[in-house]
Amino acid sequence: xxxxxxxxxxxxxxxxxxxxxxxxxxxxxxxxxxxxxxxxxxxxxxxxxxxxxxxxxxxxxxxxxxxxxxxxxxxxxxxxxxxxxxxxxxxxxxxxxxxxxxxxxxxxxxxxxxxxxxxxxxxxxxxxxxxxxxxxxxxxxxxxxxxxxxxxxxxxxxxxxxxxxxxxxxxx
Ligand SMILES: Cc1cc2nc3c(=O)[nH]c(=O)nc-3n(C[C@H](O)[C@H](O)[C@H](O)COP(=O)(O)O)c2cc1C
Numbered sequence: 468x469x470x471x472x473x474x475x476x477x478x479x480x481x482x483x484x485x486x487x488x489x490x491x492x493x494x495x496x497x498x499x500x501x502x503x504x505x506x507x508x509x510x511x512x513x514x515x516x517x518x519x520x521x522x523x524x525x526x527x528x529x530x531x532x533x534x535x536x537x538x539x540x541x542x543x544x545x546x547x548x549x550x551x552x553x554x555x556x557x558x559x560x561x562x563x564x565x566x567x568x569x570x571x572x573x574x575x576x577x578x579x580x581x582x583x584x585x586x587x588x589x590x591x592x593x594x595x596x597x598x599x600x601x602x603x604x605x606x607x608x609x610x611x612x613x614x615x616x617x618x619x620x621x622x623x624x625x626x627x628x629x630x631x632x633x634x635x636x637x638x639x
Pocket of ligand 1 (some may be wrong): 478479480482532534580581582583584
C-alpha cells in the first residue's frame with residue numbers, strides 16, 4: 468500500500484486524546500494542508516484558521532461541542548465571506564480544507580475529528596462569540612477540527628466503507 472492509500476484508508480474519527488502536546492510545527496503542517504485544498508476560485512478561498520490551545524477556551528467550546536473535552540488543541544475553521552469570489556459555495560470550500568487537514572493529521576501520526584458547526588446559526592454564533600467574532604455575517608465558523616495523540620482505545624485503523632451498489636455507470 469502506498470503512504471497515500473494507508474492514510475486515506477486508515478483515517479478514523481478520533482474523539483478522545485491523550486494529554487501529549489502537539490508540536491507547533493505539526494499544527495502548521497495541518498493548516499498548510501488545509502490551504503492546499505481545492506477552492507471554488509484560486510486566490511479567493513474563504514478559509515481562515517484560529518488555533519486554540521488555551522484550556523479555558525477549549526472548555527468553553529466543549530460546552531457546545533462535547534468532543535472537545537479531551538483535545539489538547541482545536542482549530543476553528545472560519546469562512547471569511549469577503550475573501551470569497553463564489554460566495555454561495557463557501558461550505559464546499561471549507562469542507563475541502565477540513566478533509567485535507569484530517570488526512571494530514573493522520574500522516575503526522577495524530578488523530579483528528581471534524582466537529583460540525585455550520586449551518587446551525589445558533590451554534591455558529593455561540594462559537595463565534597467564544598473566539599472573538601461579534602457578527603457571523605461575514606466571518607462564519609464552519610467546523611472545529613480537534614487534533615491530538617489518540618487516547619488509549621482510539622486509533623486510526625482500516626474500516627471498509629466501500630459499497631459497490633452505490634456506483635452507477637453512464638446513467639443512474
Ligand atoms: C459535516 C460533518 C460533521 C461532523 N460533526 C461531528 C460532530 O459534531 N461530532 C462528532 O463526534 N463527529 C462528527 N463528525 C464525524 C463523523 O461522525 C464521522 O466522520 C463518521 O461517523 C464516520 O466515521 P469515520 O470518520 O471514522 O470514518 C462529523 C463529520 C462531518 C463530515
